[in-house]
Amino acid sequence: xxxxxxxxxxxxxxxxxxxxxxxxxxxxxxxxxxxxxxxxxxxxxxxxxxxxxxxxxxxxxxxxxxxxxxxxxxxxxxxxxxxxxxxxxxxxxxxxxxxxxxxxxxxxxxxxxxxxxxxxxxxxxxxxxxxxxxxxxxxxxxxxxxxxxxxxxxxxxxxx
Numbered sequence: 672x673x674x675x676x677x678x679x680x681x682x683x684x685x686x687x688x689x690x691x692x693x694x695x696x697x698x699x700x701x702x703x704x705x706x707x708x709x710x711x712x713x714x715x716x717x718x719x720x721x722x723x724x725x726x727x728x729x730x731x732x733x734x735x736x737x738x739x740x741x742x743x744x745x746x747x748x749x750x751x752x753x754x755x756x757x758x759x760x761x762x763x764x765x766x767x768x769x770x771x772x773x774x775x776x777x778x779x780x781x782x783x784x785x786x787x788x789x790x791x792x793x794x795x796x797x798x799x800x801x802x803x804x805x806x807x808x809x810x811x812x813x814x815x816x817x818x819x820x821x822x823x824x825x826x827x828x829x830x831x
Contacts, residue, residue: 703821744791 759766 707820707822 755766
């Protein structure tokens with residue numbers, strides 16, 4: 672009893688003992704608070720790096736021209752398809768003659784065209800998916816990749 676009383680009587684020993692216990696505990700279970708802090712620091716660094724890319728205004732003539740050209744394929748495909756229907760109704764003989772010309776295109780070339788169009792629209796969709804802004808859902812902001820808060824989940828489940 673005297674040994675325990677002396678150990679607990681000295682506050683410095685209690686602090687060192689609790690520090691040693693917490694260090695040993697972190698070997699087996701990670702410190703969730705520190706993990707969240709590191710994750711927040713990582714996100715802040717990523718946002719800072721992203722913001723650095725947009726410091727300079729790139730609104731020169733060439734950039735505006737390229738942006739304008741990049742906006743053309745979807746309207747051309749949509750209006751072109753509608754134009755084909757109109758052309759088929761106006762001149763069915765001419766339409767069938769041109770479609771028989773398309774029938775002569777070899778199959779590997781169709782695969783190549785499909786791959787090019789798929790990659791173009793896939794890259795475009797991925798670009799906008801990555802730039803997705805947070806949405807307001809049920810009165811609170813919810814980001815696209817929602818990650819559950821481990822501490823709140825544990826509290827709600829009664830785990831601690």
